[in-house]
Amino acid sequence: MVEIIRLHYPILKTINSAQQVVAMGFFDGVHLGHQKVIKRAKIEAERRNVPLAVLTYDPHPIVVFKALTEPLRYITPIGKKSELLADLGVDIVYVMQFTSLLSTLPPQKFVDDVVMQLNPVTVVGGFDHVYGGDPKIADMIHLPKYAQKRFDVISVSELDDGEHKIGSSSIRLALDNGEMAIVNRQLGHIHQTTGLVVHGEARGRELGFPTINIKTPELEHLPAIGIYIVEVMIGSDWHLGMASIGRNVTFGDARPITVEINLLDFNQEVYGENVTINWHSYLRGEIKFANVIDLISQLKQDEIATRQYFNTLG
Template identity: 30%
Template sequence: MEIIHLNDGNLREWQKQSRRNVIALGFFDGVHKGHQKVIRTARQIAEKSDAALDVMSFFPHPKTVLSGGRVQVDYLMPLEEKARALEALGVDRFYIVEFTKAFASLLKEDYIKAYLDRFDTIHAVAGYDFSYGFKGEGTIDSLEADSGGRIAASRVEQVAYQGEKISSTRIRSAILEGRISEVQQLMGRKYRTCADISQGYLSLKPYYMLPQDGIYDVVIDTGTGRHVSQIHVDRKAQKISFTRQCLMDEIDQNEIAITWERRIASYSFYQLMA
Protein backbone atom coordinates (compact mmCIF):
# COMPACT_ATOMS: atom_id res chain seq x y z
CA MET A 1 0.00 0.00 0.00
CA GLU A 2 1.26 3.47 -0.86
CA ILE A 3 1.05 6.17 1.81
CA ILE A 4 0.87 9.67 0.35
CA HIS A 5 0.88 12.89 2.37
CA LEU A 6 -0.93 15.58 0.40
CA ASN A 7 -0.41 19.31 0.85
CA ASP A 8 -0.60 22.48 -1.25
CA GLY A 9 2.97 21.96 -2.39
CA ASN A 10 2.58 18.49 -3.92
CA LEU A 11 -1.14 18.34 -4.76
CA ARG A 12 -0.74 18.93 -8.51
CA GLU A 13 2.05 16.37 -8.80
CA TRP A 14 -0.09 13.65 -7.23
CA GLN A 15 -3.06 14.64 -9.37
CA LYS A 16 -0.90 13.83 -12.39
CA GLN A 17 -0.06 10.42 -10.94
CA SER A 18 -3.65 9.47 -10.26
CA ARG A 19 -5.44 6.50 -11.77
CA ARG A 20 -9.05 5.33 -11.92
CA ASN A 21 -10.20 4.66 -8.36
CA VAL A 22 -13.01 4.15 -5.90
CA ILE A 23 -12.32 6.12 -2.74
CA ALA A 24 -13.40 5.83 0.89
CA LEU A 25 -13.61 9.19 2.67
CA GLY A 26 -13.36 9.90 6.39
CA PHE A 27 -11.07 10.45 9.35
CA PHE A 28 -11.09 6.73 10.29
CA ASP A 29 -9.59 7.12 13.79
CA GLY A 30 -9.42 3.61 15.23
CA VAL A 31 -10.54 1.98 11.95
CA HIS A 32 -13.44 0.53 13.92
CA LYS A 33 -16.28 -1.70 12.65
CA GLY A 34 -18.18 1.26 11.20
CA HIS A 35 -15.10 2.39 9.27
CA GLN A 36 -14.47 -1.17 8.14
CA LYS A 37 -17.95 -1.32 6.63
CA VAL A 38 -17.25 1.87 4.65
CA ILE A 39 -13.97 0.49 3.31
CA ARG A 40 -15.38 -2.95 2.50
CA THR A 41 -18.25 -1.31 0.63
CA ALA A 42 -15.74 0.72 -1.38
CA ARG A 43 -13.68 -2.41 -2.03
CA GLN A 44 -16.68 -4.27 -3.42
CA ILE A 45 -17.45 -1.39 -5.79
CA ALA A 46 -13.78 -1.13 -6.82
CA GLU A 47 -13.61 -4.84 -7.64
CA LYS A 48 -16.78 -4.64 -9.76
CA SER A 49 -15.46 -1.52 -11.52
CA ASP A 50 -11.93 -2.88 -12.03
CA ALA A 51 -10.61 0.20 -10.24
CA ALA A 52 -8.08 0.81 -7.47
CA LEU A 53 -9.24 1.09 -3.87
CA ASP A 54 -8.07 4.29 -2.17
CA VAL A 55 -8.70 5.95 1.18
CA MET A 56 -8.51 9.70 1.68
CA SER A 57 -8.23 10.98 5.22
CA PHE A 58 -6.73 14.09 6.82
CA PHE A 59 -4.53 15.11 9.71
CA PRO A 60 -4.45 16.74 12.22
CA HIS A 61 -8.00 16.65 13.56
CA PRO A 62 -10.18 19.56 12.36
CA LYS A 63 -11.13 20.52 15.92
CA THR A 64 -7.47 21.15 16.77
CA VAL A 65 -6.81 23.23 13.64
CA LEU A 66 -10.00 25.28 13.71
CA SER A 67 -9.55 26.07 17.42
CA GLY A 68 -6.04 27.34 16.83
CA GLY A 69 -4.65 24.49 18.93
CA ARG A 70 -6.82 25.17 21.97
CA VAL A 71 -8.71 21.89 21.55
CA GLN A 72 -6.55 18.76 21.71
CA VAL A 73 -8.08 15.50 20.53
CA ASP A 74 -7.26 12.12 22.06
CA TYR A 75 -6.37 9.96 19.07
CA LEU A 76 -6.94 6.22 19.14
CA MET A 77 -3.90 5.49 17.00
CA PRO A 78 -1.07 7.23 15.15
CA LEU A 79 -1.04 7.41 11.36
CA GLU A 80 1.33 4.46 10.95
CA GLU A 81 -1.02 2.21 12.95
CA LYS A 82 -3.98 3.45 10.91
CA ALA A 83 -2.05 2.65 7.74
CA ARG A 84 -1.43 -0.94 8.90
CA ALA A 85 -5.15 -1.41 9.59
CA LEU A 86 -6.10 -0.02 6.18
CA GLU A 87 -3.57 -2.17 4.37
CA ALA A 88 -5.06 -5.25 6.04
CA LEU A 89 -8.40 -4.26 4.50
CA GLY A 90 -6.94 -4.27 0.99
CA VAL A 91 -6.43 -0.53 0.42
CA ASP A 92 -4.10 0.35 -2.47
CA ARG A 93 -3.36 4.00 -1.61
CA PHE A 94 -3.77 5.92 1.61
CA TYR A 95 -3.93 9.68 1.04
CA ILE A 96 -3.43 11.86 4.12
CA VAL A 97 -4.45 15.45 3.43
CA GLU A 98 -2.82 18.12 5.58
CA PHE A 99 -5.81 19.71 7.29
CA THR A 100 -5.40 23.48 7.40
CA LYS A 101 -7.73 26.43 7.71
CA ALA A 102 -7.31 27.00 3.97
CA PHE A 103 -8.40 23.41 3.29
CA ALA A 104 -11.40 23.86 5.60
CA SER A 105 -12.37 27.01 3.66
CA LEU A 106 -12.62 25.26 0.27
CA LEU A 107 -16.03 25.49 -1.35
CA LYS A 108 -17.55 22.03 -1.67
CA GLU A 109 -17.30 22.15 -5.47
CA ASP A 110 -13.61 23.12 -5.26
CA TYR A 111 -12.93 20.24 -2.88
CA ILE A 112 -14.48 17.76 -5.30
CA LYS A 113 -12.58 19.19 -8.27
CA ALA A 114 -9.16 19.23 -6.55
CA TYR A 115 -9.32 16.05 -4.47
CA LEU A 116 -11.66 13.74 -6.35
CA ASP A 117 -12.14 14.78 -10.00
CA ARG A 118 -8.46 15.39 -10.62
CA PHE A 119 -7.57 12.16 -8.87
CA ASP A 120 -9.71 10.19 -11.38
CA THR A 121 -12.20 9.10 -8.74
CA ILE A 122 -15.24 7.38 -10.26
CA HIS A 123 -17.08 6.55 -7.02
CA ALA A 124 -16.88 7.89 -3.46
CA VAL A 125 -18.04 6.01 -0.36
CA ALA A 126 -18.49 7.49 3.11
CA GLY A 127 -20.44 7.16 6.30
CA TYR A 128 -23.81 8.84 6.71
CA ASP A 129 -22.28 11.68 8.78
CA PHE A 130 -19.36 12.57 6.48
CA SER A 131 -19.21 16.17 5.30
CA TYR A 132 -16.83 18.26 3.20
CA GLY A 133 -16.28 21.80 2.01
CA PHE A 134 -16.67 25.10 3.81
CA LYS A 135 -18.69 24.65 7.03
CA GLY A 136 -19.36 21.05 6.01
CA GLU A 137 -21.93 22.12 3.43
CA GLY A 138 -21.33 19.03 1.29
CA THR A 139 -22.43 15.57 2.39
CA ILE A 140 -22.15 12.11 0.88
CA ASP A 141 -25.79 12.50 -0.20
CA SER A 142 -24.99 15.66 -2.18
CA LEU A 143 -21.64 14.55 -3.61
CA GLU A 144 -22.91 13.14 -6.90
CA ALA A 145 -24.88 16.31 -7.64
CA ASP A 146 -22.01 18.54 -6.47
CA SER A 147 -19.72 16.77 -8.94
CA GLY A 148 -22.11 17.39 -11.82
CA GLY A 149 -22.86 13.68 -11.99
CA ARG A 150 -19.27 12.75 -12.79
CA ILE A 151 -18.70 10.87 -9.52
CA ALA A 152 -21.10 8.31 -8.11
CA ALA A 153 -21.56 8.19 -4.35
CA SER A 154 -22.62 5.58 -1.81
CA ARG A 155 -23.73 6.29 1.75
CA VAL A 156 -23.01 3.71 4.46
CA GLU A 157 -25.37 3.70 7.42
CA GLN A 158 -24.20 3.49 11.02
CA VAL A 159 -23.05 0.22 12.57
CA ALA A 160 -24.32 -0.44 16.09
CA TYR A 161 -23.27 -2.58 19.03
CA GLN A 162 -25.81 -3.36 21.75
CA GLY A 163 -28.21 -0.87 20.20
CA GLU A 164 -25.80 2.09 20.23
CA LYS A 165 -23.81 3.56 17.36
CA ILE A 166 -20.17 2.55 17.09
CA SER A 167 -18.04 5.68 16.97
CA SER A 168 -14.52 6.82 17.78
CA THR A 169 -15.97 8.90 20.62
CA ARG A 170 -17.61 5.83 22.14
CA ILE A 171 -14.35 3.89 21.90
CA ARG A 172 -12.44 6.70 23.61
CA SER A 173 -14.93 6.63 26.49
CA ALA A 174 -14.62 2.85 26.80
CA ILE A 175 -10.82 3.09 26.94
CA LEU A 176 -10.89 5.87 29.53
CA GLU A 177 -13.21 3.76 31.68
CA GLY A 178 -11.13 0.60 31.29
CA ARG A 179 -13.81 -1.37 29.39
CA ILE A 180 -11.27 -3.21 27.26
CA SER A 181 -13.58 -6.07 26.22
CA GLU A 182 -16.06 -3.51 24.87
CA VAL A 183 -13.25 -1.76 22.99
CA GLN A 184 -12.47 -5.04 21.25
CA GLN A 185 -16.12 -5.47 20.23
CA LEU A 186 -16.29 -1.93 18.84
CA MET A 187 -12.99 -2.05 16.96
CA GLY A 188 -13.29 -5.61 15.72
CA ARG A 189 -9.83 -6.44 17.07
CA LYS A 190 -7.91 -6.20 20.32
CA TYR A 191 -6.69 -2.80 21.45
CA ARG A 192 -2.98 -2.46 20.72
CA THR A 193 -0.56 0.31 21.64
CA CYS A 194 3.17 0.92 21.35
CA ALA A 195 5.24 2.07 24.30
CA ASP A 196 8.73 3.26 25.14
CA ILE A 197 10.72 1.89 28.08
CA SER A 198 12.48 4.36 30.34
CA GLN A 199 13.72 4.18 33.95
CA GLY A 200 11.77 1.03 34.75
CA TYR A 201 8.45 2.31 33.39
CA LEU A 202 6.53 2.08 30.15
CA SER A 203 5.00 5.16 28.54
CA LEU A 204 2.75 5.13 25.51
CA LYS A 205 4.04 6.65 22.32
CA PRO A 206 2.19 9.73 20.96
CA TYR A 207 -1.35 9.40 19.59
CA TYR A 208 -2.33 6.41 21.73
CA MET A 209 -4.78 6.52 24.63
CA LEU A 210 -3.96 5.17 28.08
CA PRO A 211 -6.82 3.28 29.79
CA GLN A 212 -8.18 3.95 33.25
CA ASP A 213 -6.07 3.25 36.35
CA GLY A 214 -5.93 -0.41 37.29
CA ILE A 215 -4.40 -3.81 36.64
CA TYR A 216 -4.64 -5.30 33.16
CA ASP A 217 -3.88 -8.65 31.59
CA VAL A 218 -1.79 -7.92 28.51
CA VAL A 219 0.50 -9.49 25.95
CA ILE A 220 3.87 -7.77 25.51
CA ASP A 221 5.46 -8.07 22.06
CA THR A 222 9.14 -7.16 21.91
CA GLY A 223 9.61 -8.02 18.26
CA THR A 224 11.65 -11.07 19.22
CA GLY A 225 9.19 -12.64 21.66
CA ARG A 226 5.74 -12.41 23.25
CA HIS A 227 5.12 -12.36 27.00
CA VAL A 228 1.78 -12.87 28.78
CA SER A 229 1.89 -10.42 31.67
CA GLN A 230 0.04 -8.02 33.96
CA ILE A 231 0.62 -4.29 34.14
CA HIS A 232 -0.42 -1.45 36.43
CA VAL A 233 -1.66 1.80 34.85
CA ASP A 234 -1.26 5.17 36.55
CA ARG A 235 -3.08 7.63 34.32
CA LYS A 236 -2.20 10.72 36.33
CA ALA A 237 1.51 10.05 35.93
CA GLN A 238 0.96 8.61 32.43
CA LYS A 239 3.06 5.62 33.43
CA ILE A 240 2.76 1.86 33.16
CA SER A 241 4.64 -0.60 35.34
CA PHE A 242 4.83 -4.39 35.43
CA THR A 243 3.25 -6.08 38.43
CA ARG A 244 6.04 -8.64 38.06
CA GLN A 245 9.01 -6.29 37.81
CA CYS A 246 11.45 -9.06 36.89
CA LEU A 247 9.89 -9.09 33.41
CA MET A 248 11.51 -5.72 32.80
CA ASP A 249 14.88 -7.45 33.12
CA GLU A 250 13.92 -9.81 30.28
CA ILE A 251 13.15 -6.93 27.90
CA ASP A 252 16.11 -5.10 26.45
CA GLN A 253 14.30 -3.28 23.65
CA ASN A 254 13.54 0.42 23.90
CA GLU A 255 10.10 -0.03 22.36
CA ILE A 256 7.41 -2.68 22.77
CA ALA A 257 3.81 -3.33 21.71
CA ILE A 258 1.07 -3.92 24.27
CA THR A 259 -2.05 -5.90 23.40
CA TRP A 260 -4.67 -5.20 26.05
CA GLU A 261 -6.73 -8.25 27.05
CA ARG A 262 -8.85 -7.21 30.06
CA ARG A 263 -8.96 -5.05 33.18
CA ILE A 264 -8.86 -7.29 36.23
CA ALA A 265 -8.61 -4.89 39.20
CA SER A 266 -9.00 -1.25 40.08
CA TYR A 267 -6.20 1.09 41.10
CA SER A 268 -7.41 1.17 44.71
CA PHE A 269 -7.38 -2.63 44.88
CA TYR A 270 -3.81 -2.67 43.58
CA GLN A 271 -2.76 -0.10 46.20
CA LEU A 272 -4.34 -2.19 48.93
CA MET A 273 -2.52 -5.34 47.80
CA ALA A 274 0.79 -3.44 47.47
Protein backbone atom coordinates in the same frame (compact mmCIF):
# COMPACT_ATOMS: atom_id res chain seq x y z
CA MET B 1 2.23 -3.13 1.26
CA VAL B 2 0.00 -0.08 1.19
CA GLU B 3 1.34 3.05 -0.52
CA ILE B 4 1.13 6.22 1.60
CA ILE B 5 1.02 9.55 -0.26
CA ARG B 6 0.97 12.82 1.69
CA LEU B 7 -0.92 15.75 0.21
CA HIS B 8 -1.18 19.46 0.95
CA TYR B 9 -3.76 21.89 -0.38
CA PRO B 10 -3.53 23.29 -2.97
CA ILE B 11 -2.44 20.16 -4.80
CA LEU B 12 0.09 21.33 -7.36
CA LYS B 13 1.15 18.05 -8.95
CA THR B 14 -0.58 15.22 -10.77
CA ILE B 15 -1.27 12.42 -8.32
CA ASN B 16 -2.72 9.47 -10.14
CA SER B 17 -3.79 9.13 -13.77
CA ALA B 18 -5.51 5.78 -13.22
CA GLN B 19 -9.13 5.60 -12.09
CA GLN B 20 -9.78 4.27 -8.60
CA VAL B 21 -12.45 3.90 -5.95
CA VAL B 22 -11.90 6.42 -3.14
CA ALA B 23 -13.17 5.94 0.42
CA MET B 24 -13.25 9.19 2.40
CA GLY B 25 -13.03 9.56 6.19
CA PHE B 26 -10.78 10.21 9.13
CA PHE B 27 -11.02 6.54 10.19
CA ASP B 28 -9.51 6.94 13.68
CA GLY B 29 -9.61 3.45 15.19
CA VAL B 30 -10.61 1.74 11.92
CA HIS B 31 -13.53 0.41 13.97
CA LEU B 32 -16.33 -1.82 12.73
CA GLY B 33 -18.21 1.13 11.25
CA HIS B 34 -15.12 2.18 9.33
CA GLN B 35 -14.56 -1.40 8.26
CA LYS B 36 -18.08 -1.49 6.84
CA VAL B 37 -17.23 1.54 4.68
CA ILE B 38 -13.91 0.08 3.50
CA LYS B 39 -15.39 -3.35 2.75
CA ARG B 40 -18.16 -1.75 0.70
CA ALA B 41 -15.56 0.29 -1.17
CA LYS B 42 -13.47 -2.85 -1.73
CA ILE B 43 -16.45 -4.62 -3.31
CA GLU B 44 -16.91 -1.66 -5.65
CA ALA B 45 -13.20 -1.58 -6.54
CA GLU B 46 -13.18 -5.29 -7.34
CA ARG B 47 -16.38 -4.93 -9.40
CA ARG B 48 -14.78 -2.19 -11.48
CA ASN B 49 -11.33 -3.82 -11.46
CA VAL B 50 -9.58 -0.68 -10.16
CA PRO B 51 -7.43 0.05 -7.08
CA LEU B 52 -8.95 1.04 -3.73
CA ALA B 53 -7.70 4.30 -2.22
CA VAL B 54 -8.50 6.05 1.06
CA LEU B 55 -8.52 9.82 1.53
CA THR B 56 -7.85 10.64 5.18
CA TYR B 57 -6.45 13.60 7.11
CA ASP B 58 -3.73 14.58 9.55
CA PRO B 59 -3.99 16.09 12.10
CA HIS B 60 -7.53 15.57 13.39
CA PRO B 61 -9.75 18.55 12.45
CA ILE B 62 -10.39 19.33 16.12
CA VAL B 63 -6.71 20.31 16.44
CA VAL B 64 -7.30 23.05 13.87
CA PHE B 65 -10.67 24.22 15.16
CA LYS B 66 -10.18 24.20 18.94
CA ALA B 67 -7.64 25.40 21.50
CA LEU B 68 -6.96 22.14 23.34
CA THR B 69 -5.96 22.06 27.01
CA GLU B 70 -4.05 18.83 26.36
CA PRO B 71 -2.85 17.04 23.21
CA LEU B 72 -5.45 15.11 21.23
CA ARG B 73 -4.75 11.40 21.56
CA TYR B 74 -5.45 9.10 18.64
CA ILE B 75 -6.99 5.63 18.84
CA THR B 76 -4.83 4.71 15.86
CA PRO B 77 -1.96 7.02 14.85
CA ILE B 78 -1.44 7.30 11.11
CA GLY B 79 1.06 4.42 10.92
CA LYS B 80 -1.24 1.94 12.68
CA LYS B 81 -4.25 3.27 10.78
CA SER B 82 -2.46 2.56 7.48
CA GLU B 83 -1.62 -0.98 8.60
CA LEU B 84 -5.24 -1.72 9.45
CA LEU B 85 -6.43 -0.22 6.17
CA ALA B 86 -3.91 -2.36 4.28
CA ASP B 87 -5.29 -5.45 6.03
CA LEU B 88 -8.70 -4.53 4.63
CA GLY B 89 -7.35 -4.45 1.08
CA VAL B 90 -6.63 -0.75 0.63
CA ASP B 91 -3.96 -0.10 -2.00
CA ILE B 92 -3.22 3.61 -1.47
CA VAL B 93 -3.68 5.91 1.53
CA TYR B 94 -3.75 9.62 0.73
CA VAL B 95 -3.00 11.63 3.88
CA MET B 96 -4.19 15.19 3.39
CA GLN B 97 -2.69 17.82 5.71
CA PHE B 98 -5.69 19.35 7.48
CA THR B 99 -5.19 23.10 7.46
CA SER B 100 -7.31 26.22 7.99
CA LEU B 101 -7.42 26.77 4.24
CA LEU B 102 -8.64 23.23 3.57
CA SER B 103 -11.25 23.49 6.32
CA THR B 104 -12.89 26.55 4.75
CA LEU B 105 -13.20 25.24 1.20
CA PRO B 106 -16.76 25.32 -0.17
CA PRO B 107 -17.84 21.72 -0.86
CA GLN B 108 -17.92 22.17 -4.63
CA LYS B 109 -14.35 23.48 -4.59
CA PHE B 110 -13.28 20.62 -2.30
CA VAL B 111 -14.64 18.12 -4.80
CA ASP B 112 -13.15 19.95 -7.78
CA ASP B 113 -9.73 20.69 -6.28
CA VAL B 114 -9.17 17.66 -4.03
CA VAL B 115 -11.41 14.71 -4.83
CA MET B 116 -11.11 15.05 -8.60
CA GLN B 117 -7.32 15.07 -8.31
CA LEU B 118 -7.62 11.41 -7.26
CA ASN B 119 -9.47 10.50 -10.48
CA PRO B 120 -12.29 8.63 -8.70
CA VAL B 121 -14.70 6.37 -10.51
CA THR B 122 -16.68 6.00 -7.26
CA VAL B 123 -16.47 7.79 -3.91
CA VAL B 124 -17.58 5.93 -0.78
CA GLY B 125 -18.17 7.42 2.66
CA GLY B 126 -19.98 6.83 5.90
CA PHE B 127 -23.48 8.33 6.17
CA ASP B 128 -22.18 11.05 8.54
CA HIS B 129 -18.97 11.97 6.69
CA VAL B 130 -18.53 15.69 6.01
CA TYR B 131 -15.99 17.61 3.92
CA GLY B 132 -15.42 21.23 2.96
CA GLY B 133 -16.31 24.29 5.00
CA ASP B 134 -20.03 23.89 5.78
CA PRO B 135 -21.12 20.54 7.28
CA LYS B 136 -24.79 21.34 6.58
CA ILE B 137 -24.21 21.13 2.83
CA ALA B 138 -20.86 19.29 2.66
CA ASP B 139 -22.28 15.85 3.42
CA MET B 140 -22.90 12.58 1.62
CA ILE B 141 -26.45 13.58 0.70
CA HIS B 142 -25.20 16.55 -1.34
CA LEU B 143 -22.11 14.84 -2.78
CA PRO B 144 -23.85 13.56 -5.97
CA LYS B 145 -24.68 17.19 -6.85
CA TYR B 146 -21.03 18.24 -6.49
CA ALA B 147 -19.89 15.13 -8.39
CA GLN B 148 -21.72 16.44 -11.49
CA LYS B 149 -21.88 12.89 -12.88
CA ARG B 150 -18.08 12.65 -12.91
CA PHE B 151 -18.12 9.81 -10.38
CA ASP B 152 -20.64 7.64 -8.55
CA VAL B 153 -21.37 8.08 -4.85
CA ILE B 154 -22.03 5.35 -2.29
CA SER B 155 -23.13 6.30 1.24
CA VAL B 156 -22.76 3.56 3.88
CA SER B 157 -25.34 3.38 6.66
CA GLU B 158 -24.81 3.55 10.43
CA LEU B 159 -23.64 0.51 12.39
CA ASP B 160 -24.23 -0.32 16.06
CA ASP B 161 -23.02 -3.08 18.35
CA GLY B 162 -26.46 -3.98 19.66
CA GLU B 163 -26.21 -1.45 22.49
CA HIS B 164 -24.48 1.68 21.17
CA LYS B 165 -23.75 3.37 17.85
CA ILE B 166 -20.23 2.42 16.83
CA GLY B 167 -18.06 5.51 16.55
CA SER B 168 -14.66 6.95 17.36
CA SER B 169 -16.14 9.32 19.97
CA SER B 170 -17.81 6.50 21.89
CA ILE B 171 -14.60 4.45 21.75
CA ARG B 172 -12.58 7.36 23.17
CA LEU B 173 -15.12 7.75 25.97
CA ALA B 174 -14.95 4.04 26.73
CA LEU B 175 -11.14 4.22 26.82
CA ASP B 176 -11.34 7.13 29.25
CA ASN B 177 -13.58 4.96 31.46
CA GLY B 178 -11.43 1.83 31.14
CA GLU B 179 -14.30 -0.05 29.47
CA MET B 180 -12.17 -2.32 27.30
CA ALA B 181 -15.04 -4.71 26.53
CA ILE B 182 -16.83 -1.86 24.73
CA VAL B 183 -13.62 -0.56 23.14
CA ASN B 184 -12.56 -3.88 21.68
CA ARG B 185 -16.09 -4.88 20.66
CA GLN B 186 -16.57 -1.66 18.69
CA LEU B 187 -13.08 -1.72 17.21
CA GLY B 188 -13.45 -5.30 16.06
CA HIS B 189 -9.85 -5.82 17.16
CA ILE B 190 -7.81 -5.41 20.35
CA HIS B 191 -6.85 -1.82 21.19
CA GLN B 192 -3.13 -1.36 20.69
CA THR B 193 -0.50 1.16 21.75
CA THR B 194 3.28 1.31 21.48
CA GLY B 195 6.09 2.45 23.72
CA LEU B 196 9.71 2.35 24.77
CA VAL B 197 11.02 0.37 27.76
CA VAL B 198 12.70 2.79 30.18
CA HIS B 199 14.10 2.65 33.71
CA GLY B 200 11.68 2.92 36.61
CA GLU B 201 12.00 2.71 40.38
CA ALA B 202 12.58 -1.10 40.35
CA ARG B 203 10.01 -1.44 43.13
CA GLY B 204 8.22 -4.30 41.36
CA ARG B 205 11.32 -6.46 41.50
CA GLU B 206 11.50 -5.97 45.26
CA LEU B 207 7.87 -7.12 45.52
CA GLY B 208 8.49 -10.26 43.48
CA PHE B 209 6.62 -8.83 40.48
CA PRO B 210 9.28 -7.21 38.26
CA THR B 211 7.86 -4.77 35.74
CA ILE B 212 8.89 -3.11 32.54
CA ASN B 213 8.22 0.62 32.53
CA ILE B 214 6.79 1.99 29.30
CA LYS B 215 7.17 5.49 27.90
CA THR B 216 4.14 5.87 25.64
CA PRO B 217 4.00 8.33 22.73
CA GLU B 218 2.06 11.41 23.82
CA LEU B 219 -0.51 11.19 21.02
CA GLU B 220 -1.52 7.55 21.61
CA HIS B 221 -4.72 6.98 23.58
CA LEU B 222 -4.12 4.92 26.69
CA PRO B 223 -7.00 3.49 28.73
CA ALA B 224 -7.97 5.04 32.07
CA ILE B 225 -6.03 4.57 35.30
CA GLY B 226 -6.37 0.96 36.40
CA ILE B 227 -5.03 -2.58 36.13
CA TYR B 228 -5.38 -4.42 32.82
CA ILE B 229 -4.77 -7.79 31.19
CA VAL B 230 -2.39 -7.28 28.27
CA GLU B 231 -0.08 -8.86 25.74
CA VAL B 232 3.26 -7.24 24.96
CA MET B 233 5.32 -7.80 21.83
CA ILE B 234 9.07 -7.49 22.34
CA GLY B 235 11.00 -8.11 19.15
CA SER B 236 8.83 -10.66 17.36
CA ASP B 237 7.57 -12.47 20.47
CA TRP B 238 4.33 -11.89 22.39
CA HIS B 239 4.28 -12.15 26.18
CA LEU B 240 1.31 -12.26 28.56
CA GLY B 241 1.15 -9.67 31.29
CA MET B 242 -0.78 -7.43 33.65
CA ALA B 243 -0.39 -3.69 33.26
CA SER B 244 -0.80 -0.86 35.71
CA ILE B 245 -1.66 2.63 34.53
CA GLY B 246 -1.53 4.80 37.61
CA ARG B 247 0.30 6.80 40.22
CA ASN B 248 1.48 3.99 42.53
CA VAL B 249 -0.56 5.61 45.28
CA THR B 250 0.50 3.01 47.84
CA PHE B 251 3.96 4.62 47.81
CA GLY B 252 2.93 8.27 48.01
CA ASP B 253 0.52 10.97 46.89
CA ALA B 254 0.64 13.27 43.85
CA ARG B 255 2.92 10.90 41.91
CA PRO B 256 3.10 11.03 38.09
CA ILE B 257 1.11 8.58 36.01
CA THR B 258 3.22 5.68 34.80
CA VAL B 259 2.68 2.54 32.71
CA GLU B 260 4.21 -0.55 34.29
CA ILE B 261 3.74 -4.11 33.06
CA ASN B 262 4.51 -7.36 34.85
CA LEU B 263 5.20 -9.97 32.18
CA LEU B 264 4.30 -13.49 33.23
CA ASP B 265 7.12 -16.04 33.16
CA PHE B 266 9.56 -13.40 31.94
CA ASN B 267 12.56 -11.95 33.73
CA GLN B 268 14.91 -10.29 31.24
CA GLU B 269 16.26 -6.77 31.01
CA VAL B 270 14.86 -5.15 27.89
CA TYR B 271 15.62 -1.45 28.38
CA GLY B 272 15.54 0.50 25.14
CA GLU B 273 13.30 -1.99 23.36
CA ASN B 274 10.29 -0.75 21.40
CA VAL B 275 7.17 -2.66 22.38
CA THR B 276 3.59 -3.07 21.21
CA ILE B 277 0.83 -3.52 23.79
CA ASN B 278 -2.55 -5.18 23.23
CA TRP B 279 -5.05 -4.03 25.89
CA HIS B 280 -7.34 -7.02 26.38
CA SER B 281 -9.39 -6.48 29.51
CA TYR B 282 -9.87 -4.26 32.58
CA LEU B 283 -9.09 -6.04 35.85
CA ARG B 284 -9.67 -3.46 38.59
CA GLY B 285 -9.09 0.11 39.66
CA GLU B 286 -5.97 1.46 41.33
CA ILE B 287 -6.01 0.86 45.09
CA LYS B 288 -4.05 2.52 47.86
CA PHE B 289 -3.05 -0.41 50.05
CA ALA B 290 -2.40 -0.10 53.76
CA ASN B 291 0.86 -2.04 53.45
CA VAL B 292 3.09 -3.90 51.02
CA ILE B 293 1.80 -7.31 52.17
CA ASP B 294 -1.73 -6.43 51.07
CA LEU B 295 -0.37 -5.17 47.73
CA ILE B 296 1.52 -8.41 47.08
CA SER B 297 -1.58 -10.44 47.95
CA GLN B 298 -3.62 -8.48 45.42
CA LEU B 299 -0.93 -8.86 42.75
CA LYS B 300 -1.07 -12.64 43.22
CA GLN B 301 -4.83 -12.54 42.68
CA ASP B 302 -4.32 -10.38 39.58
CA GLU B 303 -1.87 -12.92 38.20
CA ILE B 304 -4.35 -15.75 38.71
CA ALA B 305 -7.08 -13.76 36.96
CA THR B 306 -4.74 -12.92 34.07
CA ARG B 307 -3.75 -16.54 33.53
CA GLN B 308 -7.39 -17.65 33.70
CA TYR B 309 -8.35 -15.03 31.13
CA PHE B 310 -5.81 -16.27 28.58
CA ASN B 311 -6.66 -19.90 29.34
CA THR B 312 -10.27 -19.19 28.34
CA LEU B 313 -9.03 -17.85 25.00
CA GLY B 314 -7.46 -21.23 24.28
